[in-house]
Amino acid sequence: MVTTDLNYLDATEIAELIRAGRVSSVEVVQAHLDRIETVNPKTNAVVTLAEGALDAARAADEQLAAGAEVGPLHGVPVTVKDSFDTAGVATQRGSPIFAGRIPDTDATAVARLKQAGAILLAKTNLPEFSYWIESDNLLTGRTNNPWDLERSSGGSSGGESAAIAAGMSPLGLGSDLSISLRGPAADTGIVALKATHGRVPMTGVWPREPRLDWHAGPMARTIRDLALAYSLLAGPDGADGFSDVPRELDTGLGPAPDRPVRVGWLVDSGLGPVDPEVAATVQAAAETLQAAGAQVESVTIPAMERDNPLEIFTRQHVMEMKPSVREVTAGHEDQMFTYSKTLLGSPDTPIEDYVQAKEGIERLRDAFTAYFQRYDLLLLPVTTIPAHAHGLEKITLAGQTLDPFHVSSTTVPFNLTGLPALSMRFGTTHDGLPIGVQLVANWHAESTILHVATQLESMSPVRDQHPAI
Template identity: 75%
Template structure:
């Protein structure tokens, strides 16, 4: 029963608990036991939340008393350690914040709790969430449960590894350029980066500059992403960029009177892509075609004209430096390598910064035109399956590139604020998960979730878990 529980999705666990087929205590204890057994190898969990079993007992008592319950009643969840959690350590992957205990929950944490979910633990991340590998000076390095010598990605790598390894059914991550979708692809789970501003950043650090940061759910199934998104979205009166009403927009592509229109690409400015990754994207396109979607190979010339990763670095790094300088002042001896590197570099010249801003505007225009013709863009999440720890360079399809290339296919949707989702659809020759990415027009989360759910039902790798 324990094995069955740790591989169930959150929606399934909630149904079992509501139907009194299993207790919340049994579910929470199963995940705590799994953490005890698996985490010494994976190192995804940095702090256990006090009182999870007591909260589970209270959840069971409420059901027994006939109290009306929320959609995640009694289900455990985890949160990246950049999310404030009242009374629970939130150390942001840095010795500078060691021992920090917030007195309030982040908005997203509070919303899951209001839906009946129980905070189980906090998960590992790079210092300040600024790396594509989840390693820091305070809580160490997280390993990929599919292969401990490979990275689970970053910055939400602890969250992805915990869910993939059966330590959590549902989690909260944040995404700046890759940080929920990349780790999801590395570890074979699912993750959604909604339209910018859909989920408030209140209580998540860093949040400056907020125009690139997103909160996103991470889970085992697309239906869990949809449920979590519906619970998490909407303004909170504190984050001024989270201003879109909570209504779940049906979007394009879900109408029964025409097929979903899908364009797919594996090049068009993305740089080198591993042949197995490219083949997985093509397989996903063919699967959607076989299910009745209208599918075309496409290109987006703006991705070739303006390198999105270059635009991101010229724009974002300069904007985040004031927050980093303030947080680290007087503590420079406790900073990690990435933070030191970010602060040591020169500021972007104003002229180049303006050119980068104009490049982002061209990308937005190009995607606006694309989504007039298509409902979905299907493309890789990552150029390669999970790579080894600490890689500074990657060899991709015979070409050697900087490790930052790992973000090439994800960062365009942070710069433009478009919703994008990562979903496993393949397996590499080494037995590692391969994901595909689906993006949709602004505020069309239901379109991407609808299409992802269809693709998930066609997946040749459903219900596969790491053997550990």
């Protein structure tokens, strides 16, 4: 097997090959280190290599040769967004304020991948404190999209998405406040899962505010890798108070539904204008599912027209994020990047507006509760536009000039409500960029998403396409 083959195999197949003795962990890790050396100068996706990855690979090969019982990711390299603590490996959070910071312990999610046999290969880039739609900061710079280096790979898990898309890693960890797993995945043509809020503990991931909106989750190139990683990551850890659902509840693909899946799809319904190519891709995915036997129909969700989720999020996050940003940047004002300056310079949210935002979230939860009495799944865009140029200052769609954060109007509702959502590629723009679709299910119904995503992946017109970088 040649090195280039190894760089685009998924984690599941790599693990199978290692267990079968057809390839060694050392070969796999070295292939990915070589790929990082070749590609990372162009993308700047990887910011820190984990020392000892090759030693860990040698140990993994020795354990296998000795007949040891091994985990499902034994000897497989993984990468991790630089907001997750990694024992003995720098976790700098995209800011000079944390330059050289080396944690003593792993974040729970990192520890669980290691317990399954995975080998930490590298840390990946992010915006300052994970708070923006593009991965750029004063400490480690800007990440470029491997499909077009003049475009963003998204934020805040943009380094992770670029690394996986470009063959530097088969599997990784990201986090998601409003778009940060799903948007970067859509921008680079990979897959990502934001599970139900609390299913994957946030212990050892920073920042944590606002606690009710942050999620951690897996990123990969195949749905089966997402399912495998999710089965390893899900469940309480005794430290994160929001991670309190029994571990045995719906932690993988599970049995297939015994009836046609009921799917509603939309491209608007209060979300604002969407790029025509993005809208067409969502419709194509809906038609594909219908042809495969699903019960599919166009829907609206009136609650999102009454209580615009993006406006709610904006009112809420200014109130909840400013205190922690102000605290961590005190005395380091010269080391603040664009977003922190903008946030701290914005007016405080009046308490009346904050309470109204919380009430709006409650109405959205009620609306989705009713929706999922009738449907198993919601299909909609991941982002309102495909991967954008660096330094986005405004979006122009349907004759409207919009704030750059409009890119996330289609993902924010599911952070506010904590619903599980998955991003996967299903189309291509006229100039060759990936277009994603988003699948959303009821709380704790991750297996529904994974089943439908697996089916959609098998019929995708863009399977096994990789950037020519």
